[in-house]
Amino acid sequence: MTKPVNIREIALGILMEITEEEAFSHIVLRQVLEKYQYLEKRDRAFITRVVEGTLEHMIQMDYIIEQFSNVPVYNMKPLIRNLLRMSIYQMKYMDSVPDAAVCNEAVKLAQRKGFYNLKGFVNGVLRNTARRINHVKYPDPKTEPLHYLSVKYSFPIWMLSKWVAQFGYEKTEQICRDSHMERPTVVRCNLTRASKEEIIEDLEAQGITVRQHPYLDYALEISDYNYIKSVSAFRKGWIQVQDVSSMLVAEVAAPNWGDTCFDVCAAPGGKSLHIADKLMGSGHVEARDVSEYKVRLMQENIDRANLINIHAVLRDATVRDEASVQKADIVIADVPCSGLGVIGKKQDIKYKMSEKQQQDIIRLQRRILSVVQEYVKPGGVLVFSTCTIGADENQYNIKWFLENYPFRLESLDPYICDELKDRTTKGGYIQLLPGVHRSDGFFIARLRRLDAPGDEGFYFDEDEEDENGKKRY
Structure with missing residues (x-):
């Protein structure tokens, strides 16, 4: 009899590869989803969301963990650290998953992975978090603006500091906020193979939502599909996934x-x-x-x-x-x-x-x-x-x-x-x-x-300033 697949265990394994083995998230996730193509769409979506969501909010997850743990995050066993991260992500961002179920599954998974002696620690941190997660005190944006952005959007402070210096605080927050937004897949129509009208008709026949991108006529935004390689227009070479x-x-x-x-x-x-x-x-x-x-x-x-x-x-x-x-x-x-x-x-x-x-x-x-x-x-x-x-x-x-x-x-x-x-x-x-x-x-x-010495054109001027006296880039 086939051993049942534990989708949380799969998600945890992916996170371990990414955070501990320096693997690239998009590559590992794609390879694992290809391996488990037979899983129901709902289970594949759960794995994807837990992995991507935990990575997306990882600094924030670590901040929350340290409110309820007497062990600093980076002194924890890597598997326990990632197990807590993905569990708290489910509590905070996945309303369809009951907190009790998250705790129970995490404890079982810790034990299953050989950390029987730490199942009490996992249970204690997660149950404390479940009770008080809505009362966590975050950094004050007025007194600690960079720390606030770092925890809210999970960006390293060194990176934020550079962006604020170049783009300003407001635009930096726009950039951070956008990284958390769901976005459709953008594809380029290969117009040597089919017309845009044929491509759109083919996509919509598979129940795929299609929208025109505002910048280029042959660029389309698509959503509501399961797997790009199952899309007919992709298999036929009519579209190329490309931002x-x-x-x-x-x-x-x-x-x-x-x-x-x-x-x-x-x-x-x-x-x-x-x-x-x-x-x-x-x-x-x-x-x-x-x-x-x-x-x-x-x-x-x-x-x-x-x-x-x-x-x-x-x-x-x-x-x-x-x-x-x-x-x-x-x-x-x-x-x-x-x-x-x-x-x-x-x-x-x-x-x-x-x-x-x-x-x-x-x-x-x-x-x-x-x-x-x-x-x-x-x-x-x-x-x-x-x-x-x-x-x-x-x-x-x-x-x-x-x-x-x-x-x-x-x-x-x-x-x-x-x-x-x-x-x-x-x-x-x-x-x-x-x-x-x-x-x-x-x-x-x-x-x-340049065709010949003396040919002239526009040269980059790093000293040009805007109306507020700031350097333009």
């Missing part, structure tokens, strides 16, 4: 018929596929990345999209490729970054990133840019992008780049919708912010290689 911020990279690149494009950090390949799609079968797109696994993943997506003018290549962006020098009309440098613009989708990022790691990433970004800029033909275009927010990895990188290489910024305004146009887009770059824009946090800059 609109990523789609804007291909718009800003603006490929012309017959262009050669190198996407130097391409996995999973969405931008490369988009440019190949826009080339309408002409030209050539080389989607490069550093690992065989990523190259295989990209090739799978290429095969599903059935495009003939693109192929995936194993190549390290930090190593100069002599054969590529001045061969590309367009180079896409969507470089490795801290990923702080996509925290809403990958909540564990905010706990794994540190200021030191961010500085290491900036050095890697500049190393890549110093190599791949050579691949751009005179007069060609380099599109620099990241899925993060903050000047350190974005505006400061552009300033450094323009001081060292023969490029100029070009206006993005011909390539984007009116809603996104502002002073910086006219100057050659855009910083999209979650909670402010209808997209992930993302940075895009368009740079033209």
Whole structure:
């Protein structure tokens, strides 16, 4: 007889992999859900919500635990720590689960995992929490503004401090708040395979809710589906899961018929596929990345999209490729970054990133840019992008780049919708912010290689100030 599956045990196992083994949440969750495809939709949804919700609110969960435990959170056994976190998340945010059931299941799970001697501790902390959870005293936003944001939205204080300095307190809170909002999946219509009308009809025939995205006509928001690989339009290669911020990279690149494009950090390949799609079968797109696994993943997506003018290549962006020098009309440098613009989708990022790691990433970004800029033909275009927010990895990188290489910024305004146009887009770059824009946090800059010495254009001015005397970015 088949042993029954304990969905809380599955959720706990996922949390252990993410928090203790440094695994990426979206990858582990996807792999586990694929393994347990036979579970009912309700059980799969429970696992997803407990894992994602616990990660989303983890700093707050730890704050609550320490109100009712005489053992500091980080002195606890890792399994007990995660068990308490996910249990208190259920108490606070999942009204459909009775507190008594949460306590009982947690005690059983502690015992089942070999912590019989700690089941009393687990029971005591959770029952005290259940009785007094609505009376927890949180930091005062007036006297401890950063601590308040940190506990309320579960963001590290070092990160909040940087954002408040750059964006201000109110906009920082908007960014934090947005990370807790449910959002639909954004997909790009592959218009070489089917019309938008056919795609929408196919999606709606499966009971999927479809809405038009305001920034791009071929971008759709979809919801009310169970599993993307079960969606007919996805299987047929009619749609590609891709945030609109990523789609804007291909718009800003603006490929012309017959262009050669190198996407130097391409996995999973969405931008490369988009440019190949826009080339309408002409030209050539080389989607490069550093690992065989990523190259295989990209090739799978290429095969599903059935495009003939693109192929995936194993190549390290930090190593100069002599054969590529001045061969590309367009180079896409969507470089490795801290990923702080996509925290809403990958909540564990905010706990794994540190200021030191961010500085290491900036050095890697500049190393890549110093190599791949050579691949751009005179007069060609380099599109620099990241899925993060903050000047350190974005505006400061552009300033450094323009001081060292023969490029100029070009206006993005011909390539984007009116809603996104502002002073910086006219100057050659855009910083999209979650909670402010209808997209992930993302940075895009368009740079033209100078044809000859003396060619002039817009250069980044870090000293420009707004009407309040603050530096603009």
